[in-house]
Amino acid sequence: MSSPATELVRLLTVREDTLAVAESLTGGLVAAEITAVPGASRVFRGSITAYATGLKHELLGVDDDLLARHGAVDPQVAAQMAAGVRKVLGADWGIATTGVAGPEPQDGKPVGTVFVAVDGPVTDRAGSAGGGKVAALRLNGGRAEIRMESVRSVLAVLLEQLAGEQTGNERAQDTERNGGF
Template sequence: MNSPATEVVRLLTVKGETLAVAESLTGGLVAAEITAAPGASQAFRGSVTAYATELKHELLGVDAGLLAARGAVDPQVAAQMAAGVRKALGADWGIATTGVAGPDEQDGKPVGTVYVAVDGPAPGLSDGGKVASLRLNGDRAEIRMESVRSVLALLLQELAGEQTGNERAQDTERNGGF
Protein backbone atom coordinates (compact mmCIF):
# COMPACT_ATOMS: atom_id res chain seq x y z
CA MET A 1 0.00 0.00 0.00
CA ASN A 2 1.17 3.53 -0.77
CA SER A 3 2.20 5.92 1.98
CA PRO A 4 -0.39 8.63 2.73
CA ALA A 5 1.80 11.24 1.00
CA THR A 6 2.19 9.06 -2.09
CA GLU A 7 -1.56 8.52 -2.19
CA VAL A 8 -2.18 12.29 -1.84
CA VAL A 9 0.18 12.97 -4.76
CA ARG A 10 -1.44 10.22 -6.84
CA LEU A 11 -4.99 11.49 -6.25
CA LEU A 12 -4.05 15.11 -6.91
CA THR A 13 -2.24 14.13 -10.12
CA VAL A 14 -5.20 12.06 -11.36
CA LYS A 15 -7.48 15.05 -10.72
CA GLY A 16 -5.05 17.57 -12.19
CA GLU A 17 -5.11 19.54 -8.92
CA THR A 18 -2.45 21.13 -6.76
CA LEU A 19 -1.61 21.43 -3.06
CA ALA A 20 -0.03 24.06 -0.83
CA VAL A 21 0.95 23.55 2.81
CA ALA A 22 1.01 25.94 5.79
CA GLU A 23 2.92 24.64 8.79
CA SER A 24 3.63 25.81 12.28
CA LEU A 25 4.49 23.11 14.84
CA THR A 26 5.51 20.64 12.11
CA GLY A 27 8.18 23.03 10.84
CA GLY A 28 8.31 21.72 7.26
CA LEU A 29 7.76 18.02 7.98
CA VAL A 30 4.51 17.91 5.98
CA ALA A 31 6.20 19.44 2.94
CA ALA A 32 9.14 17.04 3.33
CA GLU A 33 6.79 14.05 3.48
CA ILE A 34 4.94 15.18 0.34
CA THR A 35 8.06 15.97 -1.65
CA ALA A 36 9.50 12.55 -0.77
CA ALA A 37 6.63 10.99 -2.76
CA PRO A 38 7.39 10.11 -6.39
CA GLY A 39 5.80 12.59 -8.79
CA ALA A 40 5.29 15.29 -6.16
CA SER A 41 6.32 18.00 -8.63
CA GLN A 42 3.11 17.29 -10.58
CA ALA A 43 0.90 18.39 -7.69
CA PHE A 44 2.85 20.23 -4.97
CA ARG A 45 2.99 24.03 -5.30
CA GLY A 46 4.97 24.80 -2.15
CA SER A 47 4.75 25.55 1.52
CA VAL A 48 4.96 28.29 4.10
CA THR A 49 6.43 27.49 7.49
CA ALA A 50 4.94 30.28 9.59
CA TYR A 51 6.38 29.40 12.98
CA ALA A 52 6.19 32.94 14.38
CA THR A 53 2.65 34.08 15.15
CA GLU A 54 2.95 37.36 13.23
CA LEU A 55 3.89 35.47 10.06
CA LYS A 56 0.57 33.63 10.19
CA HIS A 57 -1.03 37.04 9.67
CA GLU A 58 1.58 38.59 7.34
CA LEU A 59 2.08 35.63 4.97
CA LEU A 60 -1.12 33.62 5.32
CA GLY A 61 -3.71 36.30 5.98
CA VAL A 62 -4.86 34.94 9.35
CA ASP A 63 -6.98 37.58 11.08
CA ALA A 64 -4.75 39.60 13.44
CA GLY A 65 -7.63 40.10 15.88
CA LEU A 66 -8.19 36.36 16.06
CA LEU A 67 -4.50 35.76 16.74
CA ALA A 68 -4.47 38.46 19.44
CA ALA A 69 -7.61 37.11 21.10
CA ARG A 70 -7.02 33.36 20.92
CA GLY A 71 -3.35 32.84 20.06
CA ALA A 72 -1.97 30.71 17.26
CA VAL A 73 -3.23 27.37 18.61
CA ASP A 74 -6.87 27.58 17.61
CA PRO A 75 -9.13 25.73 15.16
CA GLN A 76 -10.14 28.93 13.36
CA VAL A 77 -6.47 29.88 12.97
CA ALA A 78 -5.80 26.47 11.39
CA ALA A 79 -8.70 26.94 8.97
CA GLN A 80 -7.49 30.43 7.99
CA MET A 81 -3.93 29.13 7.52
CA ALA A 82 -5.16 26.44 5.10
CA ALA A 83 -7.28 28.94 3.16
CA GLY A 84 -4.49 31.52 3.21
CA VAL A 85 -1.77 29.25 1.85
CA ARG A 86 -4.14 27.96 -0.82
CA LYS A 87 -4.71 31.53 -1.97
CA ALA A 88 -1.11 32.75 -1.52
CA LEU A 89 0.40 29.89 -3.52
CA GLY A 90 -2.40 29.53 -6.06
CA ALA A 91 -3.28 25.92 -5.23
CA ASP A 92 -6.52 23.97 -5.49
CA TRP A 93 -6.05 22.59 -1.96
CA GLY A 94 -4.47 23.99 1.19
CA ILE A 95 -3.62 22.14 4.38
CA ALA A 96 -2.34 23.50 7.68
CA THR A 97 -0.94 22.45 11.05
CA THR A 98 -0.83 24.47 14.27
CA GLY A 99 -0.41 23.29 17.83
CA VAL A 100 1.79 22.71 20.84
CA ALA A 101 4.54 20.10 20.47
CA GLY A 102 6.14 20.92 23.81
CA PRO A 103 7.96 20.84 26.04
CA ASP A 104 5.90 23.72 27.48
CA GLU A 105 2.32 24.85 27.01
CA GLN A 106 1.62 27.77 24.67
CA ASP A 107 -1.12 30.40 24.82
CA GLY A 108 -2.62 28.48 27.76
CA LYS A 109 -2.96 25.33 25.64
CA PRO A 110 -1.43 22.09 26.94
CA VAL A 111 1.25 20.11 25.12
CA GLY A 112 -0.36 17.84 22.53
CA THR A 113 -3.12 20.28 21.54
CA VAL A 114 -3.05 20.30 17.73
CA TYR A 115 -5.36 21.54 14.98
CA VAL A 116 -5.02 20.37 11.39
CA ALA A 117 -7.07 21.84 8.57
CA VAL A 118 -7.89 21.37 4.91
CA ASP A 119 -9.39 23.85 2.48
CA GLY A 120 -10.27 23.08 -1.10
CA PRO A 121 -12.80 22.78 -3.90
CA ALA A 122 -14.90 20.00 -2.32
CA PRO A 123 -18.54 21.08 -1.87
CA GLY A 124 -18.47 20.26 1.84
CA LEU A 125 -15.58 22.66 2.38
CA SER A 126 -17.30 25.77 1.04
CA ASP A 127 -18.16 26.91 4.58
CA GLY A 128 -14.55 27.57 5.60
CA GLY A 129 -12.74 24.28 5.31
CA LYS A 130 -12.53 21.35 7.68
CA VAL A 131 -10.59 21.25 10.94
CA ALA A 132 -9.68 18.28 13.12
CA SER A 133 -8.94 18.91 16.80
CA LEU A 134 -6.34 16.52 18.18
CA ARG A 135 -5.14 15.76 21.68
CA LEU A 136 -1.85 13.91 21.15
CA ASN A 137 0.41 12.12 23.61
CA GLY A 138 4.13 11.57 23.37
CA ASP A 139 7.27 13.60 23.16
CA ARG A 140 7.86 16.55 20.87
CA ALA A 141 8.97 14.40 17.91
CA GLU A 142 6.02 12.01 18.28
CA ILE A 143 3.50 14.86 18.46
CA ARG A 144 4.98 16.48 15.35
CA MET A 145 4.99 13.23 13.34
CA GLU A 146 1.42 12.36 14.38
CA SER A 147 0.39 15.86 13.28
CA VAL A 148 1.87 15.15 9.83
CA ARG A 149 0.00 11.83 9.61
CA SER A 150 -3.23 13.46 10.77
CA VAL A 151 -3.22 16.35 8.29
CA LEU A 152 -2.46 13.98 5.40
CA ALA A 153 -5.27 11.66 6.55
CA LEU A 154 -7.69 14.61 6.68
CA LEU A 155 -6.73 15.63 3.14
CA LEU A 156 -7.02 12.03 1.91
CA GLN A 157 -10.58 11.84 3.28
CA GLU A 158 -11.54 14.90 1.26
CA LEU A 159 -9.71 13.81 -1.90
CA ALA A 160 -11.16 10.30 -1.80
CA GLY A 161 -14.64 11.74 -1.29
CA GLU A 162 -14.17 13.81 -4.43
CA GLN A 163 -13.17 10.93 -6.73
CA THR A 164 -15.43 10.40 -9.68
CA GLY A 165 -16.87 7.02 -10.54
CA ASN A 166 -14.42 6.73 -13.43
CA GLU A 167 -11.41 7.21 -11.14
CA ARG A 168 -12.81 4.60 -8.75
CA ALA A 169 -13.23 2.18 -11.68
CA GLN A 170 -9.58 2.74 -12.66
CA ASP A 171 -8.53 2.07 -9.05
CA THR A 172 -10.54 -1.18 -9.06
CA GLU A 173 -8.87 -2.30 -12.29
CA ARG A 174 -5.41 -1.56 -10.88
CA ASN A 175 -6.19 -3.53 -7.72
CA GLY A 176 -7.29 -6.67 -9.57
CA GLY A 177 -11.01 -5.96 -9.38
CA PHE A 178 -11.24 -5.74 -5.60
Protein backbone atom coordinates in the same frame (compact mmCIF):
# COMPACT_ATOMS: atom_id res chain seq x y z
CA MET B 1 0.65 -0.57 0.50
CA SER B 2 1.73 2.93 -0.46
CA SER B 3 2.40 5.70 2.03
CA PRO B 4 -0.21 8.41 2.65
CA ALA B 5 2.02 10.95 0.86
CA THR B 6 2.39 8.64 -2.16
CA GLU B 7 -1.37 8.10 -2.31
CA LEU B 8 -1.94 11.84 -1.96
CA VAL B 9 0.39 12.66 -4.86
CA ARG B 10 -1.30 9.94 -6.94
CA LEU B 11 -4.81 11.26 -6.27
CA LEU B 12 -3.85 14.88 -6.89
CA THR B 13 -2.12 13.88 -10.14
CA VAL B 14 -5.19 11.95 -11.35
CA ARG B 15 -7.38 14.96 -10.53
CA GLU B 16 -4.86 17.43 -12.00
CA ASP B 17 -5.09 19.39 -8.74
CA THR B 18 -2.36 21.26 -6.90
CA LEU B 19 -1.46 21.53 -3.21
CA ALA B 20 0.10 24.16 -0.93
CA VAL B 21 1.09 23.67 2.71
CA ALA B 22 1.14 26.05 5.71
CA GLU B 23 3.01 24.75 8.73
CA SER B 24 3.65 25.88 12.25
CA LEU B 25 4.49 23.16 14.79
CA THR B 26 5.59 20.73 12.04
CA GLY B 27 8.22 23.18 10.79
CA GLY B 28 8.41 21.88 7.22
CA LEU B 29 7.90 18.17 7.90
CA VAL B 30 4.65 18.02 5.88
CA ALA B 31 6.33 19.57 2.84
CA ALA B 32 9.30 17.21 3.25
CA GLU B 33 7.00 14.18 3.40
CA ILE B 34 5.21 15.21 0.21
CA THR B 35 8.31 16.19 -1.74
CA ALA B 36 9.98 12.87 -0.89
CA VAL B 37 7.49 11.25 -3.30
CA PRO B 38 8.72 10.94 -6.90
CA GLY B 39 6.51 13.06 -9.16
CA ALA B 40 5.41 15.43 -6.38
CA SER B 41 6.51 18.38 -8.50
CA ARG B 42 3.46 17.83 -10.73
CA VAL B 43 1.10 18.72 -7.86
CA PHE B 44 3.05 20.47 -5.07
CA ARG B 45 3.08 24.29 -5.38
CA GLY B 46 5.09 25.04 -2.25
CA SER B 47 4.88 25.71 1.45
CA ILE B 48 5.10 28.45 4.04
CA THR B 49 6.47 27.65 7.46
CA ALA B 50 4.95 30.39 9.62
CA TYR B 51 6.39 29.33 12.95
CA ALA B 52 6.17 32.80 14.51
CA THR B 53 2.63 33.89 15.34
CA GLY B 54 2.98 37.24 13.54
CA LEU B 55 3.91 35.51 10.29
CA LYS B 56 0.58 33.70 10.30
CA HIS B 57 -1.04 37.10 9.80
CA GLU B 58 1.64 38.69 7.60
CA LEU B 59 2.14 35.80 5.16
CA LEU B 60 -1.08 33.81 5.37
CA GLY B 61 -3.68 36.46 6.15
CA VAL B 62 -4.83 34.98 9.47
CA ASP B 63 -7.00 37.55 11.26
CA ASP B 64 -4.94 39.64 13.73
CA ASP B 65 -7.84 39.91 16.20
CA LEU B 66 -8.32 36.14 16.16
CA LEU B 67 -4.62 35.63 16.95
CA ALA B 68 -4.78 38.22 19.74
CA ARG B 69 -7.92 36.66 21.26
CA HIS B 70 -7.12 32.95 20.94
CA GLY B 71 -3.42 32.64 20.12
CA ALA B 72 -1.99 30.56 17.29
CA VAL B 73 -3.29 27.21 18.57
CA ASP B 74 -6.92 27.44 17.51
CA PRO B 75 -9.17 25.69 14.97
CA GLN B 76 -10.07 28.95 13.19
CA VAL B 77 -6.38 29.83 12.91
CA ALA B 78 -5.71 26.44 11.28
CA ALA B 79 -8.60 26.97 8.85
CA GLN B 80 -7.41 30.46 7.94
CA MET B 81 -3.83 29.20 7.47
CA ALA B 82 -5.03 26.54 5.02
CA ALA B 83 -7.19 29.03 3.12
CA GLY B 84 -4.40 31.62 3.15
CA VAL B 85 -1.68 29.34 1.78
CA ARG B 86 -4.05 28.08 -0.89
CA LYS B 87 -4.68 31.66 -2.01
CA VAL B 88 -1.10 32.97 -1.67
CA LEU B 89 0.47 30.04 -3.55
CA GLY B 90 -2.37 29.62 -6.06
CA ALA B 91 -3.24 25.99 -5.31
CA ASP B 92 -6.45 23.97 -5.57
CA TRP B 93 -5.95 22.63 -2.03
CA GLY B 94 -4.32 24.09 1.07
CA ILE B 95 -3.46 22.21 4.24
CA ALA B 96 -2.21 23.55 7.56
CA THR B 97 -0.88 22.49 10.95
CA THR B 98 -0.79 24.45 14.19
CA GLY B 99 -0.40 23.22 17.75
CA VAL B 100 1.75 22.63 20.80
CA ALA B 101 4.53 20.08 20.43
CA GLY B 102 6.10 20.92 23.78
CA PRO B 103 7.88 20.77 26.03
CA GLU B 104 5.81 23.63 27.52
CA PRO B 105 2.14 24.62 27.07
CA GLN B 106 1.46 27.56 24.73
CA ASP B 107 -1.34 30.16 24.78
CA GLY B 108 -2.96 28.26 27.66
CA LYS B 109 -3.15 25.07 25.57
CA PRO B 110 -1.56 21.84 26.84
CA VAL B 111 1.18 19.97 25.02
CA GLY B 112 -0.36 17.71 22.38
CA THR B 113 -3.14 20.11 21.38
CA VAL B 114 -3.05 20.22 17.57
CA PHE B 115 -5.34 21.48 14.82
CA VAL B 116 -4.94 20.40 11.22
CA ALA B 117 -6.96 21.94 8.41
CA VAL B 118 -7.80 21.43 4.76
CA ASP B 119 -9.17 24.08 2.41
CA GLY B 120 -10.26 23.19 -1.09
CA PRO B 121 -12.76 23.79 -3.83
CA VAL B 122 -16.22 24.62 -2.48
CA THR B 123 -19.24 22.44 -2.96
CA ASP B 124 -20.72 22.81 -6.42
CA ARG B 125 -24.35 22.54 -7.53
CA ALA B 126 -23.93 18.86 -8.32
CA GLY B 127 -23.19 18.26 -4.62
CA SER B 128 -19.48 17.56 -4.96
CA ALA B 129 -17.77 17.57 -1.58
CA GLY B 130 -14.91 19.85 -0.67
CA GLY B 131 -14.46 23.18 0.99
CA GLY B 132 -12.80 23.24 4.37
CA LYS B 133 -12.34 20.90 7.28
CA VAL B 134 -10.54 21.21 10.60
CA ALA B 135 -9.61 18.28 12.82
CA ALA B 136 -8.85 18.79 16.51
CA LEU B 137 -6.26 16.37 17.88
CA ARG B 138 -5.12 15.56 21.40
CA LEU B 139 -1.81 13.77 20.93
CA ASN B 140 0.40 11.99 23.44
CA GLY B 141 4.13 11.44 23.37
CA GLY B 142 7.20 13.58 23.12
CA ARG B 143 7.83 16.51 20.81
CA ALA B 144 9.00 14.36 17.87
CA GLU B 145 6.03 11.99 18.13
CA ILE B 146 3.53 14.85 18.30
CA ARG B 147 5.05 16.52 15.25
CA MET B 148 5.12 13.30 13.19
CA GLU B 149 1.55 12.36 14.15
CA SER B 150 0.49 15.87 13.10
CA VAL B 151 2.03 15.23 9.66
CA ARG B 152 0.22 11.88 9.35
CA SER B 153 -3.05 13.44 10.49
CA VAL B 154 -3.10 16.39 8.08
CA LEU B 155 -2.31 14.06 5.16
CA ALA B 156 -5.11 11.71 6.31
CA VAL B 157 -7.65 14.55 6.50
CA LEU B 158 -6.80 15.66 2.95
CA LEU B 159 -6.91 12.08 1.68
CA GLU B 160 -10.36 11.73 3.24
CA GLN B 161 -11.54 14.90 1.49
CA LEU B 162 -10.13 13.77 -1.86
CA ALA B 163 -11.56 10.26 -1.54
CA GLY B 164 -14.98 11.76 -0.87
CA GLU B 165 -14.73 13.71 -4.11
CA GLN B 166 -13.60 10.93 -6.44
CA THR B 167 -15.74 10.56 -9.53
CA GLY B 168 -17.25 7.22 -10.48
CA ASN B 169 -14.61 6.80 -13.18
CA GLU B 170 -11.75 7.22 -10.69
CA ARG B 171 -13.43 4.72 -8.33
CA ALA B 172 -13.72 2.24 -11.20
CA GLN B 173 -10.03 2.67 -11.97
CA ASP B 174 -9.14 2.12 -8.29
CA THR B 175 -11.32 -1.00 -8.16
CA GLU B 176 -9.71 -2.40 -11.28
CA ARG B 177 -6.23 -1.66 -9.93
CA ASN B 178 -7.07 -3.38 -6.63
CA GLY B 179 -8.31 -6.59 -8.21
CA GLY B 180 -12.02 -5.78 -8.00
CA PHE B 181 -12.19 -5.05 -4.28
